[in-house]
Amino acid sequence: MTPRPAFDYNRFQRWRRPFEIGFWVVMLMTNTIFNGMVAWFDDVYRIHRADSFEPWVWEASSSLAILSLVPFVVWPTRRWPIRFDTWKANLKFHLAMSVPFCLAHVGLMIVLRLLAYQALKGWHYHFGNDWPLQLGYEYLKDIRTYFSFVVTITGYGLFVRRLQGEASLLAEPDEGPPVEPVDRPERFLVRKLGKEFLIAASEIEWLQASGNYVNLHVRGRDYPLRATMAGIEERLDPSRFVRVHRSYLVNLDYLAEIEPLDTGDARLTMRDGATLPCSRRFRTQLRERFGDVPVSA
Incomplete structure (x- = not known):
């Protein structure tokens, strides 16, 4: 929600x-x-x-x-x-x-x-x-x-x-089993103006590192999560989320196009029209691993 x-x-x-x-x-x-x-x-x-x-x-x-x-x-x-x-x-x-x-x-x-x-x-x-x-x-x-x-x-x-709104991982309860796996969360807790909401991990379109925060981009809004990019990458589903840049992770469900650049890097176009950078290092891995993603000539 x-x-x-x-x-x-x-x-x-x-x-x-x-x-x-x-x-x-x-x-x-x-x-x-x-x-x-x-x-x-x-x-x-x-x-x-x-x-x-x-x-x-x-x-x-x-x-x-x-x-x-x-x-x-x-x-x-x-x-x-x-x-x-x-x-x-x-x-x-x-x-x-x-x-x-x-x-x-x-x-x-x-x-x-x-x-x-x-x-x-x-x-x-x-x-x-x-x-x-x-x-x-x-x-x-x-x-x-x-x-x-x-x-x-x-x-x-x-x-x-x-x-x-600021996102956080759902905390593990003091007693009893957690509602969902803490190591690989299915939802994130968002606090905004005194209210709390749950965001499904599958709805996150991409993540961007910003200082000591990682911004979760969901339907045109960014929710900062106090974490490192490496730390949050380990907790996300690797079959859905892939690293494309030292500062970006993308959800492949929302990736529409890969456009190669003369520099060896690439430009990614998301389904909502947003463009994200893809460095040369990750571009090769992206194409080898997910060859069915549309690639612009």
Whole structure:
């Protein structure tokens, strides 16, 4: 049984990437405006320490540098996720990542300021006479920025998975025999918006590795399962599910066409029209083992 969504999740998926990019742009733009106003009042209006344009260059250059580094924060949150069961082990990795984040931020920021000062006034920008002290000051700000981004990205991921639905293997009961074989499950449990649903393994069209999750694709929806691709492959029926790529498993019942490519790889077309990659290594195995699958010339 497929859960009926409380909102049009497929429509959200179409707009998800523009929404995510827009969120960071709007957030950092708003931060730039407010911080620029504060810096202008402090350094220009009150003590006349800076020229009128300088606070805006400072804040804009910092925000642009941070905006370019958002993917740099997204990757480690997927590689070392912060959850109740992992945060102690993964915290040290994020502390280590905050150092290159700060260095990259400061380096990009200085380059942008040098260009802006030269273009606007013909001046030369000076970062500071005491570089170690100035870098330490910037790091104290950047480590807070880095971890605020980690918290934001982690919270957003949890929210999306709650809306989307998250799959899990049916647990073996404490007493008595399991309802079905745990090593080769016939169904997966999906939790969504406080409700639970069962999805038949035979209805899974393909699986895709995504960080610490494997997405189960079922009738146009993806349900993330906290597992590794190798681990879940061992639990699925090998006569039905076959590995076609290091990140993909397909259900042969839903495979419509194999299209060879000049590179030696192949493109798989599923019954719903979706296309998936098939690497050269697995293409040969696929054709040898399942020769009755239609192959495009």
